[in-house]
Amino acid sequence: MSLRPQPKKKNAPVQLRAKPRPVNTRARLYVVLMVLVLGSTALIVRAVDLQVVRKDFYQEQGDARFLREMPIPVSRGTIYDRNGEPLAVSTPVASIWANPQELLEQSDKLPQLANALGIEVDALQTKLQQHSEKEFVYLKRQLNPDDADAIVKLGIAGVNAQREYKRYYPSGEVLAHVIGVTNVDDRGQEGLELAFDDWLAGTPGAEHVIRDNKGHTVEDVELLREPKPGRDLTLSIDRRIQYMAYRELKSAIIDHHAMSGSMVVLDVQTGEILAMVNQPSFNPNAHGNMDISFRRNRAITDVVEPGSTAKAFTMAAALESGKWTLASHVDTNPGWYKIATWTIHDVHNHGLLDLTGVITKSSNIGAAKIAETLSRDSLYDMFHRFGFGESTGSGFPGESPGLLPVVTAWGPVEKATISYGYGLNVTPLQLAQAYAALAHDGRIRAPTFVKGARNPDNAIIDPEIAHAVVKMLETVVQPGGTAYPMAVVSNYLVGGKTGTARMAHAGSYQNKYVSTFVGFVPASAPRFVGVVVIHDAQGLRYYGGDVSAPVFAKVMDGALRIMDVPPDNVQRWYAGGPATPVAPPSAAVGDDTAEEVP
């Protein structure tokens, strides 16, 4: 526009030469040109400034006004039992949050909101005031999604709902200790929820979205992080066996007015933990301010002295030494025996016993006299090989390794007391693992909570010796044994050992007892190992055979039926009568000695 008229204007002065005031068109042209050049330069400079120099700043400011980074919540994996029954399920809930700055400006709506939330207006007001500097505060967490929707639909500006997940445990207190709990942010706090937290939790994703001024999402711009939902976990636990173990343990504890107890059921072949229960228990669905001692998984975190159940390992050491055979005898007359300044008692005088008899009658003197002939190193080594003094490797948080005193600290008295189960500490799970090794041809395998996760096994004793000890343990549940007939399971051969130990407290022993039974079924081809430990049974009957063995028998009876294990003791079956003898044990048999220790 500016240059094209030029030729015409060149001609124009010729026609207008007569006019009094000649116009300097060239000068005007330059002025106009200058103005235009300056103007366009200014525009270009400004454009460069906006688009190039300060681009990032403006881009950021622009994005900040409509782009939002939104988290994509993921649900925590479900925990199943070995048959696919859900044990821990995450269900969506909604949490109500608010922008305090926005909400405080409309104080007339606070009473309505407080009413909907079910809290006091003053409390709401205080909460908002406390967070008035912030733009985010939770008003109420983990509501039913429908209730949360109703609150958001009140249409109060600045009040929003956010999806979260809450954990529900359909099995409640039956499995509370094993599974543990999560916190309000859905992270594992205890038990397997904690041990497998990384596996179960998944990673929340994030995306950029464009939102309009009312907060509605208009468009997904980009996915910043792919959400990875939590993975499911299938446990080795069988809910039905777990339930039976819980029921029987609980009723035994109530019947005997006992303080606490634990039971563990292991699969001998695979090392899978089929059941693990404790008393007292708690409800994991409402565990607010529960006494912390109710929440310990005692079967793994608490130790007991194994008492007479340790004699099986003393026998294994005796047979391995070659100094003793099944035909050897040990004289337990006259029912007491002195080592240095320490006197060991049997409840009765059993006279001359063979090795099997020491187990059947649970003779402390027999075990001590056998231990006397063995080197302390070989006895320590035997206990150590069976896993005592070391964590089992189950991976459970807070697992105790127990205590097996270092061998250099063993004097003659320590060696004697350890031979019948005093002066060392074991967890019920360790005891189950050790007896599973005996029942599994002398091969030890670390227990596991995960279905199908079979840990490698190691041979620790000669299979012949393991079989011999298993045969000895069968006599405990036959006439004359300390667990007969309490541990008898109809139509199945049972091997096991009772144990009764005085509870140690603050360095001394009290008149309180730990009643233990550990055994395996069917003894001819063991499938399950069960350990029952009951603390402080009241009354006259506190022996392991009286308190714990019946729990073992009832649970194993159910477990064998549930798992379709064929009976291996069918003579009684063909006889047709009730397989379980009903006669009470004679006083001469309930001979499981609680012994004091220096």
Added chain:
Amino acid sequence: MKRIGAFVVLLLLIAVCASAIGVVYARQQSRLLFGELVRLNNERDDLNVEFGRLELEQATWAEPNRIEQVARGQLGMINPPPAATVLIKQ
């Protein structure tokens, strides 16, 4: 020469118009599909909620405690005694 130039310009003009309409169409499609995506995501979430609820409900009904009570109490079921059992040997 001139006619070819004019033809090319015309062609480019048509191409520009076509691509402009194409952009509009694509944007519209994208909005529609996004709406569909949001709807399906919500539907998926709702179905997950329902599934979790049903799973819990099923677990509650299948609680061994309850089954045992129903079996023994209402249905009068018992564990078969050995006398009522025939053992089949292989």
